[in-house]
Amino acid sequence: MDRNISQLGNGQEASIRRVGGHSSLSQRLQELGFTPGATVRLVAKAAFGGAMAFQVRGSTIALRRADAACVEI
Amino acid sequence: MAEPTSARIVVLLGAPNAGKTSLYNHLTGSRFKTVNYPGATVEYSVGKLRAAGEAAHVSAKTQDCHTPEQKPSIEPGTVQIMDTPGIVSIVPRSQDEQVALSALTSLDTVVGTPHKSPHLLVVLLDATQPARHLPLVREVVKAGFPTIVALTMNDLARKKGWDLDSNKLSELIGVPVVEIDGRSGIGVSDLVSGIESLLPESPAPVSVPTSLTDTQIQDNFRWADDVAARAIRNGSYRPASLNPGLGRLDRxxxxxxxxxxxxxxVMTGLFWSVFSAAAPLMDLVEGLFGWLGEWAGGHLGDGLLKGLVVDGMISGAGAVFVFVPQIAVLFLVMGLLEDSGYLARGSMIVDRFLVSIGLNGKSFVPLLSGAACAIPAAMAARTIPGKRERYLTLLVIPLMSCSARLPVWGLLLGFLVPPDKPLVGGLALTGIYLLSIVFASAVAVVGGKILKIEPSHTxxxxxxPLWRPPTFRTVVVAAWDRTISYVQRAGLVILAISIAFWALMNFPSPDDSAMTMLGKVIAPLIAPMGLDWKVGVALIAAFAAREVFVSALAVIYAVEGAEEATEGLLAAMRGATFEGTSQLVFTPASVAGLIVFFLIALQCLTTVAVMRREVSTRFALGQMAAFVVLAWILATVTVQGLRLVGVP
Structure with missing residues (x-):
């Protein structure tokens, strides 16, 4: 099973391997800086399985958990 | 085709929240409200470039409760600056990004110019996140636009531990780079000189891509990482230093x-403060209008003119303007939230809940601004990328309790809650806001079943954004502008309706007036709600603007003897009976029914017009009809239900 950034623990970093999912979503994620090779750190999780905040390329970006699951590490 | 007399256009472009509107204000001398939320600008603004050293001709503008202006007209022979919504990429994925893209490729359709593309682009580059904002710069330069890069927020970047060298950047990107400070305006005059020296007579031919491949996106970022690393002066650029963890506030x-x-x-505090912080100011306004009525009454002598001015204009406007301090407090607190950077965090927290009713975390800001006014809220919904989620958000925005309803709540809660219990009053108002959220959620769920649009993969x-201590001056000025704009808009409508009402009630004669005749017609429709025709007429008048309900009641009952603004009106309401009986019109049950009616009914024609433009005529009319009918049914159910269980 491929690991993705939604499975990171708080404060953990990983390098992106590939971005999957529907093409419009995967392109938008890449345009936001989640490209293969970039280092991502999980910094916060909202309650009840809600959105997660990641740091990538110096920005902090919140993603829905299902979207984050498209970013494989 | 270039005409020497036509205006030359400079478009400001950049990522959301990069500081375009701040820069626009500096370049044109405008006073647009800037907000620390990605996606605060969803429309164009066009303004004349201020020559270096020219004094600011400050023009304040707010979007509240106004239909957005038509195609802006521009003066020939001038240099015009155009502000656009933020974009992440040259390929748009939401309505607001589409708006920005139109400024690049079909400019002639949005402003009065013969050109399809602008003469010059000023692209903003946020120094705190250079690697993320550089790909857009590369795409527009590649497309062939003459470009200047405005490097913003370098002061914040220095705090983060690096410093971008604008000369080095310029060398690496191949276009001029000017460092500016959007808050203080330092560097803006250098940018103006840059614009003036670079501005061509006619736009360059450009080719804007309509899609990018994964490889192109990744290649742009490789280039951007490399440029950012080489342009950093003190050489401490490592991925780790870019991801420094959360600050104390975010933790x-x-x-x-x-x-x-x-x-x-925060949300409870927002609605609570509307009630509690405004109370002392409201007494002041009330006193002022009472004094004005007495003063005018003393100077006008007895007769028709006194009736018109004192009973029609002053008591009508006074009954509503008593609540202006509440509206000002609402604008002030919302301004603080907008300026701080909290809104984006809020949308992250509520995404989970909004998804479950078919909306999106990005619906949060439009819905919250719906608590001020549905018109800017409907436009803010353009930032929601999925069509289905955007339409559902637009569907429920009018159910948010907007500022026009505040005077109505003030009056009705004043009736239900004894004045010596301010705590109960504050709770009751918070309860009304909660109830509006419950209704909106239910409608979103039902609407989701009816709406035939496939969910999108967005x-x-x-x-x-970075947290930022709100600048007191900006927030106060913005709240002041919005309040004044509210007073002007509401004031005109209220004055006109109050005068019309007063006339309808006094002609042909007070005993046999035009109003009575109208009233008799609508009485059967209003009876199930437990109310008489007089309230019915006020409800119809409220379609001009909701707060007119309060001034209409004031005019109706002022004629029957009351004098002062709220106190007098409340006393008149407590004594009002159905004609020819001793049965009271306003009872706890019928007032509760009125609250339900106002929570749901779509009584704002400007909102209908904006919905028509944002979606379609069918959607707008259907929405209005559905909400008015639903309001009537639920109000009737409330009143009759309460009576059934023994509430008078």
Missing amino acids: VALHPVMGLVLFVA GFQVEL
């Missing part, structure tokens, strides 16, 4: 438990 605001508690506290992504 609370984004904490799963504390963040949720904080969110509920998900939810939002950038969390």
Whole structure:
């Protein structure tokens, strides 16, 4: 099973391997800086399985958990 | 085709929240409200470039409760600056991004110019996140636009531990780079000289890509990482230093438990403060109008003119303007939230809940601004990328309790809650806001079943901007502008309706007036709600603007003897009976029914016009009809239900 950034623990970093999912979503994620090779750190999780905040390329970006699951590490 | 007399256009372009509107204000001398939330600008603004050294001709503008202006007209022979919504990429994925893209490729359709593309682009580059904003710069330069890069927020970048060298950047990108400070305006005059020296006579031919491949996106970022690393002066650019972890504030605001508690506290505080912080000011306004009525009454003598001025104009306007301090407080607190950077965090926290009713985390800001006014809220919904989620958000925006309803709540709660219990009053108002959220959620769920649009694969992504202590001056000025704009808009309508009402009630004669005749016609429709025809007429008048309900009641009952603004009106309401009987019109049950009616009914024609433009005529008319009918049914059910269980 491929690991993705939604499975990171708080404060953990990983390098992106590939971005999957529907093409419009995967392109938008890449345009936001989640490209293969970039280092991502999980910094916060909202309650009840809600959105997660990641740091990538110096920005902090919140993603829905299902979207984050498209970013494989 | 270039005409020497036509205006030359400079478009400001950049990522959301990069500071375009701040820069626009500096370049044109405008006073647009800037907001620390990605996606605050959803429309164009066009303004004349101020020559270096020219004094600011400050023009304040707000979008509240105004239909957005038509195609802006521009003066020939001038240099015009155009502000656009933020974009992440040259390929748009939401309505607001589409708006920005139109400024690049079909400019002639949005402003009065013969050109399809602008003469010059000023692209903003946020120094705190250079690697993320550089790909857009590369795409527009590649497309062939003459470009200047405005490097913003370098002061914040220095705090983060690096410093971008604008000369080095310019060398690497191949276009001029000017460092500016959007808050203080330092560097803006250098940018103006840059614009003047670079501005061509006619636009360059450009070719804008309509899609990018994964490889192109990745290649842009490789280039951007490399440029950013080489342009950093003190050479401490490593991925680790770019991801420094969360600040102290975010450790609370984004904490799963504390963040949720904080969110509920912030929202409750917002609505609570509307009630409690405004109270002393309201007494002041009330006193002022009472004094004005007495003064005018003393100077006008007895007769028709006194009736018109004192009973028609002053008591009508006074009854509503008593509540202006509440509206000002609402604008002030919302301004503080907007300026701080909290809104994006809020949308991250509520995404989970909004998804479950078919909306999106990005619906949060439009819905919250719906608590001020549905018109800017409907436009703010353009930032929601999925069509289905956007339409559902637009569907429920009018159910948010907007500022026009505040005077109505003030009056009706004043009737229900004894004045010596301010705590209960504050709770009751918070309860009304809660009730509006419950209604809106239910309608979103039902609407989701009716709406035949496939869900899109857009998900939810939002950038969390840096926290920023709100600048007191900006927030106060913005709240002042919005309040004045409210007073002007509401004041005119209220004055006109009050005068019309007074005339309808006094002609042909007070005993046999035009109003009575109209009243008799609508009485059967209003009877199930437990009310008489007089309230019915006021409800119809409220379609001009909701707060007119209060001034209409004031005019109706002022004629029957009351004198002072709220106190007098409340006393008149407590004594009002159905004609020819001793049965009271306003009882706890019928007032509760009125609250339900106002929560749901779509009584704002401007909102209908904006919905028509944002979606379609069918949607707008259907929405209005559905909400008015639903309001009537639920109000009737409330009144009759309460009576059934023994509430008078």
